[in-house]
Amino acid sequence: MTQTTEKPAEFVEALAKGIAILESFDADNPEMTLSEVARRVGLSPAAARRSLMTLETLGYIGRKEKRFHLKPKLMALGSAFYFTxxxxxxxxxxxxxxxxxxxxxxxxxxxxxxxxxxxxxxxxxxxxxxxxxxxxxxxxxxxxxxxxxxxxxxxxxxxxxxxxxxxxxxxxxxxxxxxxxxxxxxxxxxxxxxxxxxxxxxxxxxxxxxxxxxxxxxxxxxxxxxxxxxxxxxxxxxxxxxxxxxxxxxxxxxxxxxxxxxxxxxx
Structure with a gap:
């Protein structure tokens, strides 16, 4: 079911893109190249690269050669909800x-x-x-x-x-x-x-x-x-x-x- 919540003026597109990239990894796609990520999220390769580099720097995404994957630090976000x-x-x-x-x-x-x-x-x-x-x-x-x-x-x-x-x-x-x-x-x-x-x-x-x-x-x-x-x-x-x-x-x-x-x- 499509969520049609109107975006507020303060909506940060860059943050939304980063979260969409994190959500694009799943059991069928545990590792992806830059182009695969961009295609799944619907971003240009340049936009996907900027988000991936940011998430990699923050420690939420890792990379082996040309393939990206999630890192354990991402679990801290879920555990924050669990405990709070x-x-x-x-x-x-x-x-x-x-x-x-x-x-x-x-x-x-x-x-x-x-x-x-x-x-x-x-x-x-x-x-x-x-x-x-x-x-x-x-x-x-x-x-x-x-x-x-x-x-x-x-x-x-x-x-x-x-x-x-x-x-x-x-x-x-x-x-x-x-x-x-x-x-x-x-x-x-x-x-x-x-x-x-x-x-x-x-x-x-x-x-x-x-x-x-x-x-x-x-x-x-x-x-x-x-x-x-x-x-x-x-x-x-x-x-x-x-x-x-x-x-x-x-x-x-x-x-x-x-x-x-x-x-x-x-x-």
């Missing part, structure tokens, strides 16, 4: 409790454009699958948390999202038909939860519920997931939904005492 928002204190206790009770994994995420960003995660799983670490970003249509968050949009916002999104086949089961996706989102809106099976990656069956602020606005989502084949959406709903809803309510109550994270999540 007190994510561990506010969220991890409930995630650990869910995982201790049911096993598998549990996460909290929030919507950013058309993606869901994982804010916190706890897991006992060891299998190779799509990483659900804090900071991971995935298409909202392919995750249970993303669907709960999309279902909470008002009708105009949801129409805009569905008109703009171009779902990709991440697995053979990924729903890429926007009419079918809308129908599933309407069910999630009605039921107050969403389930997915092998939408993001094979082997992931998940259930998510909304986390709402004091005014009833959905600002985040909480999920629990297990291995497809060892569980099912019906089993997750029957065995875990009440506990998940209770944890979401507890997190919402916690957020009233921690305005920094509440504001960061949009509450």
């Amino acid at each position: 928002a007190r994510v561990d204190e506010i969220l991890q206790e409930d995630l650990r409790s869910i995982v201790e009770r049911f096993g598998d994994a549990s996460s909290v995420g929030t919507l950013d454009g058309g993606d869901v960003i994982y804010v916190a995660h706890h897991s006992v799983q060891r299998a190779r699958r799509a990483a659900a670490v804090a900071g991971a970003r995935y298409p909202a249509y392919a995750t249970s948390m993303g669907r709960v968050l999309l279902a909470a949009l008002n009708d105009d916002e949801l129409d805009q999202y569905l008109n703009e999104v171009q779902p990709q086949k991440l697995t053979s089961k990924t729903c890429t038909n926007t009419k079918a996706l809308r129908a599933e989102l309407m069910v999630a809106r009605r039921d107050g939860y969403a389930t997915t099976v092998d939408q993001l990656d094979y082997g992931i069956t998940a259930l998510a519920v909304p986390i709402r602020d004091a005014k009833g606005k959905t600002i985040a989502a909480l999920n629990t997931s297990g291995y497809t084949g060892l569980t099912s959406p019906e089993t997750l709903v029957a065995e875990r939904l009440p506990a998940l809803q209770e944890a979401a309510s507890h997190i919402a109550h916690q957020l009233t005492r921690y305005p920094t994270l509440r504001s960061a999540l949009g509450g």
Whole structure:
């Protein structure tokens, strides 16, 4: 979903370009040449070079021969949010409790454009699958948390999202038909939860519920997931939904005492 926030007069284009370059690196593009970076970000080679040189000087980007890569110093930016928002204190206790009770994994995420960003995660799983670490970003249509968050949009916002999104086949089961996706989102809106099976990656069956602020606005989502084949959406709903809803309510109550994270999540 395109974000149409108007740029203020104080908007710094150079800073925006630098951040766009940092965000252009991902699992499929861990190292890139200058021309590759420029192409992915939509900059001229000269503009991309200036930003890359600045980021390299600051220690956020490294270079081996003609290929650039991210450096560990960049993690300090993410950890700054983690600690200032007190994510561990506010969220991890409930995630650990869910995982201790049911096993598998549990996460909290929030919507950013058309993606869901994982804010916190706890897991006992060891299998190779799509990483659900804090900071991971995935298409909202392919995750249970993303669907709960999309279902909470008002009708105009949801129409805009569905008109703009171009779902990709991440697995053979990924729903890429926007009419079918809308129908599933309407069910999630009605039921107050969403389930997915092998939408993001094979082997992931998940259930998510909304986390709402004091005014009833959905600002985040909480999920629990297990291995497809060892569980099912019906089993997750029957065995875990009440506990998940209770944890979401507890997190919402916690957020009233921690305005920094509440504001960061949009509450």
